[in-house]
Amino acid sequence: MSINKKSHFLRSLWSFVLFFLLFFLLQRLLVPKYMGKVLEGAFTGEYYRAKERHDVLFLGDCEVYENISPVTLWEEYGIRSYIRGSAQQLPSQSYYLLEDALRKEKPAMVVFSVAAMQQGEQTMESYNRMTLDGMQWSRYKIAAIQDSKLPEEHTIEYIFPLLRFHSRWSELSEEDFRYFWNCPSVSFNGYYLRADVRPLQDFPNERPLRNPSLPEVSYEYLDRIRECCEREGIVLLLFKAPSLYPVWHDAWEEQIENYAEKYGLPYLNSLADLEATGIDFGTDSYDGGLHMNVYGAEKLSRYLAPKLREFADLPDGRGLEEQENWEALVKAYEEEKARQEAEFKEIGYIRRFS
């Protein structure tokens, strides 16, 4: 190649490199950081930063990530766990998140929140985004996108999020610049800590169920979760959290019980065992009984821990090689809990949850 052509080629190459750099910088600026009011979008990506091993993996929606405290499970019982939860997580997404996690580690037990079974298909694009954007690229992420996306969504918008979030240019805030390079963790091994209190309230009358059957597609992915666990030698536990609303219908309960019996799976319905959990809806919920606050989550975790050990051989992780990581997590958890308690005591609400 002549010198002119070579120089020309190099200059063109530089132009392309600069262009792609600018493209990715713009993309980084425009994607939502989930560091402000809505934190749930950050949860999925935080999993990859966890250096420690986990013996229990929780999958599901807010019934796991707001109701169970992995810190309590470790501190008091030595159970090492992580909640791969996200807002309105579909069973299909739970399955792909499980396969994704298995690329990194193999837990002894998977706990699947059955409340998600009522949601066969996604209703809002933002839930898909919050669950899937944080996933590392793999064939599971691609499959999760293909199986979850709404008709108005495009796979290319997941590959290049700039195409989806470009309109945020007119809404950029200080958060987008402050967290441009990296975002600190906002959850505690996937747990969304809230120390505010709002006692139980009256709920609207639940409409009668038009179709009592849980969606077929939910069963399809529960089957895949079960088969995956069987293949990997992982114990699968089906779990129902003690949320008072939306109503968990008897028809659904029956179907899950039948499924559990058919496949010999343990099923734990803490809603039916409310007294044993010790939960007091006057103090242990932050939204009037829909979700637990940190006090409720810790109580539920204490209830759950012995039961988890009934079904799987979970070692005591305290004092092992990753002790430092766990202690750092506990410290951060206690500090955040204290900060929120103080803020709630002072002004009656909590300004931010991270």
Added chain:
Amino acid sequence: MPLISYSFPLFLLILLILYYLGPRKAQGIILLLGSFLFYLGSGPLGLLFLMFAIFSTYFLAIQMGKERAKSQELIKERGLKGKEKREAEAPYRARIRLFLILGLFLNFGMLVFLKYRFFILENLALLFSIPDIQTGMDGNTLFSVLFGSGLLLPLGISYYTFQSSAYLIDISKAKMTPERNLFRYALFVCFFPQITQGPISRYEELMPQLSEPHAFQRDNVESGLFRMLFGYAKKMLIADRVSVLVAALSENPSQYCGVYILLSILSYTLFMYADFTGGIDIVLGAAKLFGIRLPENFDHPFFSRSLGDFWRRWHMSLMRWFREYLFFPLSMSKVSKCLSSFFRKHFGNAAARRVPLYFSSFLVWFCTGFWHGASWGFILWGLSNCVVLLLSQELSPLFQRFRKRFPWTESHGYHAFEMLRTLLIFSLLEMFEYYPIRSIPGLWGSLFFSFRIFELLNGSFPSGIMKGPEWILLLLSTACLVATGFLSQKKSLEERFLEKSQEGRLAILGILFLCVLVFGVYGQGYEASQFVYNQF
């Protein structure tokens, strides 16, 4: 397949690779298959109508060619001249005319049926007081299948009908010999960049380019890309953004005073210009990628100093079509000649000169309006333009005397005034397109007698139309559009682009691309508004 979609750039890329890496002889077939695939994206039924237009005009043109060849052979054989020659040619000319009429009837008939059947039915129903025609259209009968809303308007039907009909008319006049190769002819009719919104190309200007092989030339690809990106910027940064303002201000116009109506009509004009010229830039740029130069459709229309000048610069290919295939034939037709004779006899030469011209002009502008939309609003728009043009023509001697009398009429200031005046007149007449006809006199009244400019500052401006940064972006991008208009007066933007170094070109393309990606109106939350002229 919409021009604004994720699939179109991918389609273009694959086609380009096949076009330049495949055998040069196969380039035509590659473009033809690509064009069919592109068109198929709008639905298989549309493809049927397109094929009908292609086959009918192709075969009728061949037949016309055969008749002409037979007539020429006969004349040559017998050595006929003068009157004998004309008499021998007569039956062949009659058959050629018959084929032409058949071709125009079939293709324009298809266009009229598909595009105007609702308009015709509704007006017939009004005229003959038929109350239940809507029920009939909504039912499950053959009537409802043919006349109901289920049968959609095929993409680009106005454009390919006009283009193929022009070809047929030119063949009938022996301007050229018919194309024998069906695939080449099909490509001429359905060449994908131009099928969605023109320009309407002449056979002799497009066919040679489609027939010859094209080697890869970086200049073509880069300037084609530049043109496309510029078009996307106009469409997605300006047109789609200002359409929100237009919608807000034209929704309930009677509540607004004159200043808001002015803002509404100027916004609509900006929308039309950015949308249409943006689309044409994308089309011309896409064609350039393949080494094909389509005719320009706009020539700085808002630098016009009169409405007549404006219409020589706006949608030039359509105006050219109407001028060559409707206006001139009408003006020289027997009807015009009869009219001229009649008026000369009864009213003198002045009337004899004017009436045929008025008659042809009104008919042409009626058709122009009707082409733009199946409604009385569009027809009135066309006719009102005609009235202003004819009035300008009549007053032309007065204007000339005025200019001679006052030399300052040659100053830049006065030229600027004329341009603004033309813009206003065009915008005022455009009101027929999107306001209810009955409301227009009232709106004009508000505009001239209830302007109230200070209403803009008293907080009465409708809020929530756009966020602050969006307003700034709209103003900035409009200012850029105006600036590029001035820049391109002396030398086109494409020429200026090609003068840049390689790095300069890549930088311009990169910046344009990122501006479109970041600031463009697309994706969720925005209406996937397709080009206004796609509905034709």
